[in-house]
Amino acid sequence: MRASPDMVCCPVCDALHHLTREPATGEKARCIRCGTVIANGKPQAILHIVVLASTALVLMTIVVFYPFLELRTGVFDSRASVFETVMSFSQGIMAPLSIAVAAFVIVLPVARLGLLIWALGPLSVDRTPWPGAARALRYAEILKPWAMAEIFMVGVAVALVKLADLATLSMGPAFWSFAAIVIITALKDTQMSKHSVWTALDTATRR
Ligand SMILES: [Zn+2]
Structure with a gap:
């Protein structure tokens, strides 16, 4: 089989497919072996991605500035936002850690x-993409493995289990926003078929 532009590789099981036509609006092309969505009907999928990304971005402002956790141990009462937590390590030997956490989270x-x-914003409402759209999409793909919000969440969960015996804990609005972001991001990534997004961007740029 010779490589051609209509070939799509299943991101889960690596099966190669010949996509003879792009799926129509609302249609999905699935992997014949494992059922993973490999291409999406254009407007629906891209609009979903943009809406989910915007929601996550708004929630992120809540995460950064609102209280994340509140700790109470009788007399001692402390609450901290993610921003404060990150900044609390910003002096001395822990500074690199502070920078790393801020960067990844x-x-x-x-x-x-x-x-x-x-x-994808202009594309989702059928407008001509903004300049540099293709480069922006490529960088977004490169960044994907490095954006580790969910890893941070696992870390927090472990810390909570350890702390639960020592203090009364309550989760602030930032905690729930962050949990929502993790779920939204996962949803967004399942919506995002690389093939469809790139094809849509390509066609729109050439228009
Ligand atoms: Zn597959």
């Missing part, structure tokens, strides 16, 4: 959402 996820919206 806040800066990279926000950058990735911004890039996605830049690349």
